[in-house]
Amino acid sequence: MPHIIDEAEATLHQRGFKVTPQRTLLLQVLAAQSSHLDAEEIYALAHAQDASISLATVYRALNLYTELGLVDRRYVEPEHRREVYRLADGPEQHYLTCLRCGTRVLIATDLLNSMARELVRRKGVSVTSACACFTGYCPDCTAALKREGKL
């Protein structure tokens, strides 16, 4: 996906931000992911390619990309304290965090977008970003718990 990276760098340029090796590397790391990663994970992947990159730079780049709409930032249950990021080129995506095994179940649905559209229509607000998160049990753990009679 060099496309996405090129476009992102064009956006940077065009908005007066500089294209640095660190920013490019982070875009590459992000482009290689299919779901959201937290800053620490992104840092680890980037650090493997360039040991001199710092966590602060990762955070600064992710914040910048989020502001520019290049990245989708999100918070996941149950902590909700850790932010996770992903290139903003895909469809709506949410997560259910399993209380038993910790898995994050990916949820692809357009329901939140519909919800946002309805709010715009009925309440007169405007929505710039929306986020939904679920806590519960993944399919495997749900099945296991039912087998054990605990659910």
Next chain:
Amino acid sequence: MPHIIDEAEATLHQRGFKVTPQRTLLLQVLAAQSSHLDAEEIYALAHAQDASISLATVYRALNLYTELGLVDRRYVEPEHRREVYRLADGPEQHYLTCLRCGTRVLIATDLLNSMARELVRRKGVSVTSACACFTGYCPDCTAALKREGKL
């Protein structure tokens, strides 16, 4: 609503937790609210009645109440870092945080519950809690921005 408080205290008792003046006070504070408050706000309200109560106690009680299902804990945009709490006796409630004036617009809808039910049906997961939050502009700011041609 002494009802709700009595019921909550009965739950505490019945689950082997002690009913302390601090816990009762916090229930009273919560019962007097119609929307979610953060820990600091709850602490301030409680502290006004009993200056000896501590923030740690507030956090511990809110965590306990949340575990017992007595309180609905939620995270609001754009920070998502601050938790907000409310007695869990009402219908589904979400917020849109206005980027311009900071207002939290209350959103009453059952959409998230429907979404959760659909997940259960289609994915085989189980959902114990769900949360949605929106960032954007409140009706007033939306109107103002449109007037200024900025939206």
Next chain:
DNA sequence: ATTACTGCAAAGGCTTTGCATTGTA
């Protein structure tokens, strides 16, 4: 009399920030 709860202060986890330096445009 037990055992849980409280207040205090310190620690924790994640993110941001100040500052001197480096690098892009």
Next chain:
DNA sequence: TACAATGCAAAGCCTTTGCAGTAAT
């Protein structure tokens, strides 16, 4: 050359936790 971006380390913000003392059952 000018100004933004980086790395480092320290600070910040909210929440949790250890401990000794206190109170509920």
